[in-house]
Amino acid sequence: MSVSRFNRRDGLVVAAMLGVPLIIDAAFIWLPALASVGLSFTKWTGVGGVQLKSCDSLPSVPGIPQPGCLNGVDNYSQAFTTYPDFWPAVQHNIIWLLVFAGFATPLGMLFAVVIDRGIRGSRIYQSVLFLPVMLSLALIGIIWELIYSPNYGLINSVIGRTADDNLIDWLGDPSLNLWALLVEASWRQAGYVMILYLAGLKAVDPALREAAQIDGATGWQTFWRVIFPAMRPINIVVMVVTVIESLRAFDLVYITSGGNPLKGLELLSVAVTQNIVGETQRIGFGSTLGVILLAISLVPITIFLYQAFRREESPK
């Protein structure tokens, strides 16, 4: 059908169907994103407007904020040098990603494969392992807080380390708390990945498995050489989910720390929130951190989109 055969009404429909999503996309995604990039070069407490003047040219009283003003790249140099949370946050985001990719996701895969083999009571295991996914992360944070609490928590009570001279401070000790939280996060992530893989495994043609067995492949070989490659679409989804969940890790830390990230639990997303949400806001500086997080997130997203589109364009 050539374009000339569209009548006026078709044209309107096309314009509406393209235009409305485009406007929504621009208003709710592009505008805020570009505004954040713009704000990242300013100093602004959120009171009054932002003046397009340099902060140096405006009068100032120590301790009382100036009206919004342009601050150049000062915010970026502050983030990289003086802001004590920045580098720990980057480091913790990377650890989070490595644990998800190296532990939580393979664990979920293992659960899926074992359950898919139809072991006895597989439905019960499936429900139990999936349960954490249905709970909100905020609730998970609270549940685990009861488990980790130093004097009254489950773990310390069971192992008898609630006394003042031998207690283990799971959530407060900066060398322990990130790992304690990663246990919570993996507890949920493994269930999530399990469900994705279970769906993938169910979709694999059973004839493939039979053919492999007839050819004399072992269980291990059948999975890695035949089933796993056949699940490529699911693998890509799981990979993207893993990366995105690690970068936007936020809720557990926020709930555990009650707003102010405890030492050892700094994450980029928490640092953004801490500066932007609050009684007095450093919106300019918070936006700077947001832009840095955006730049980091763009890398895996670009790779994913490139992969996905290349696959669609190539002939079968």
Add this chain to the structure above:
Amino acid sequence: MTDPRLSRRSALKGLAGASALFGAPALLSACGDDSEKPTANTGSATDPITFGSNYSDDATKTAFAALTSAATTSTKVPITVNTVDHNTFQNNISTYLQGTPDSLATWFAGYRLQFFAAQGLLTPIDDVWEKIGGNFNDAAKSLSKGIDGKYYLVPLYNYPWVVFYNKSVFAAKGYQVPKTWDDFIALCKKMKTDGLIPIAFAEKDGWPALGTFDIINLRVNGYDYHIKLMKHEVPWTDPGVTAVFDKWRELMPYLQNGANGRTWQDAAKALENKQAGMMFQGSNQVAANYAPANLADLDFFPYPVINPTYGQDYMDAPTDGFMLPKKGKNTAAAKAVLEYIGTAAAETKFLETDHWDVGLANGLVAPTYNEIQKKSVAEIAKCKNVSQFMDRDTVPDMATAMIKAIQTFVDSPTAETVSSIQKSAEDQAKTIFTK
């Protein structure tokens, strides 16, 4: 609990911010107008008003309801209270004040008030203070002023930060209330050998340990130094700050371990269960957290003397009160309500169900006061000056930076940590206070 009204405002403000950036300041001027034109919404003195409240706990909510209904009886102004969760209220305050705030709102004295007053978000209430000024002492008056010297707050209550202990424990073991630092350390040592945790301590919430910094600083360096430090007129790398941390390091072996992972409620529980001998925190927390049956056993003493020059002249006694947002409606009626609230009768009404705070009106001893409250009034009155609390006396960003620094210190209380956190605090203070 999130108030949907507030989050919608945040979203709108976000858009407004974005449009300001794209050269549409007109949109914003409608919401950030701080010109001096008289408010059109003065109204008559008996028009209905709304009251924004962060008294979201059941106990304080009840006390506040008693206060507002007494205010309605006295002033004939119908009052609708809009209660918002404590933390949500504070986090949204600048959005709230720029949007459509209530006629009156709950707030805190000190720098936390001056910050918003200086940005033109509050109406000065000097006319209210002409009527109620006689009810308050000079300390309460200066806490209620902005940096321009005008009044912006009517205070309601405050509460002392002191060392709590159980009378029964002290009696059973023959402990004496320590007067000096040496006595205090000796008592801690004795408690430790007696199998008690000398001082219950928690820092998971971030702010409680700021109180310990404040009091040691007030004892070692005095009030003026403390306030200068809070305003960054003294650098954080100053030897005076090192001296504070040095004293704190002496105390560290006697503070409850694992504080960074413990909520203050759990620490207070350790005191109440008599596992701990003492606890330094506000009466608004410790006494409020005690079971009514155990409250009679609770007592306190002011922090021991460290530097005889300053003795026990100062303490943190945070003050809460009420402010008049510039964009609120029916100002005349709101001022009438404030005039009522600034009386001893109103404070007495509020304190009927509150057993841990004390009213600020001169000489007020409400008939419902318990021993803790009576002693609080006496001890606060003895002070030459009271500070508010680090997160009320300095820029919140600086308080946040210090929370991190002090958590680092609690985790590893060494001289190296102290010098590194002093340097980091000073670097951050420079970016927060300069320009």
